[in-house]
Amino acid sequence: MELMNAIHERKSYRKPYKPDPIPAESIKEILEAGVAAPSGCNQQTTRFIGVNDPELAHKLAEIYDKPWALTAPAAILLLTKEHVSYRGNSYHIHDYSAAAENILLAAVDKGYATTWIEGQIEGEKARQMGDLLGVPQDLTVAIYMPLGIPAEENPGVAKMPFEDRAWLNGYGKSF
Numbered sequence: 001m002e003l004m005n006a007i008h009e010r011k012s013y014r015k016p017y018k019p020d021p022i023p024a025e026s027i028k029e030i031l032e033a034g035v036a037a038p039s040g041c042n043q044q045t046t047r048f049i050g051v052n053d054p055e056l057a058h059k060l061a062e063i064y065d066k067p068w069a070l071t072a073p074a075a076i077l078l079l080t081k082e083h084v085s086y087r088g089n090s091y092h093i094h095d096y097s098a099a100a101e102n103i104l105l106a107a108v109d110k111g112y113a114t115t116w117i118e119g120q121i122e123g124e125k126a127r128q129m130g131d132l133l134g135v136p137q138d139l140t141v142a143i144y145m146p147l148g149i150p151a152e153e154n155p156g157v158a159k160m161p162f163e164d165r166a167w168l169n170g171y172g173k174s175f
């Protein structure tokens with residue numbers, strides 16, 4: 001798929017998945033896209049876990065606790081920890097965000113659907129997911145992404161008009 005097509009086709013998917021298994025090789029390629037992402041001071045703070053064992057994916061979805069996620073045959077998790085690298089700043093959130101977008105686009109490229117789930121797992125659910133997967137205590141599960149082949153159409157959400165958000169050669173100056 002052309003990159004620009006993947007960018008425009010990517011939409012958060014919160015509907016049932018087909019039960020088709022997801023090959024480890026596909027997950028590896030998706031995670032390689034995550035590993036390739038930029039990171040502040042090249043500190044590469046993000047870690048990644050792919051899950052293609054349907055039972056394990058189901059257990060993660062039980063922790064997340066949404067019916068649509070229970071149908072996902074696979075999942076991806078992004079792990080992080082604070083790491084001060086430049087002028088007292090930690091760029092770990094920027095790092096895993098850049099990696100997450102690469103992963104979302106790579107998933108679309110392979111015909112899969114997913115959603116960046118962060119706010120809804122922060123805290124106890126993230127800890128439970130980490131414990132299930134043997135994540136060391138000093139790392140936090142930042143993002144959970146159920147993954148699979150979408151079983152339904154996904155029209156997506158409305159976005160603000162381009163003209164209201166992006167300009168050329170100065171704020172408010174239209175293209």
Ligand SMILES: Cc1cc2nc3c(=O)[nH]c(=O)nc-3n(C[C@H](O)[C@H](O)[C@H](O)COP(=O)(O)O)c2cc1C
Pocket residue numbers: 010011012013014115116117118119120121156157
């Ligand atoms: C930082 C961040 C946190 C998010 N957390 C959640 C979440 O916890 N649950 C969820 O369903 N979607 C979550 N999303 C997905 C957004 O809701 C979604 O991207 C937004 O509604 C726009 O829709 P789109 O992804 O289809 O463009 C999150 C997205 C971002 C960038």
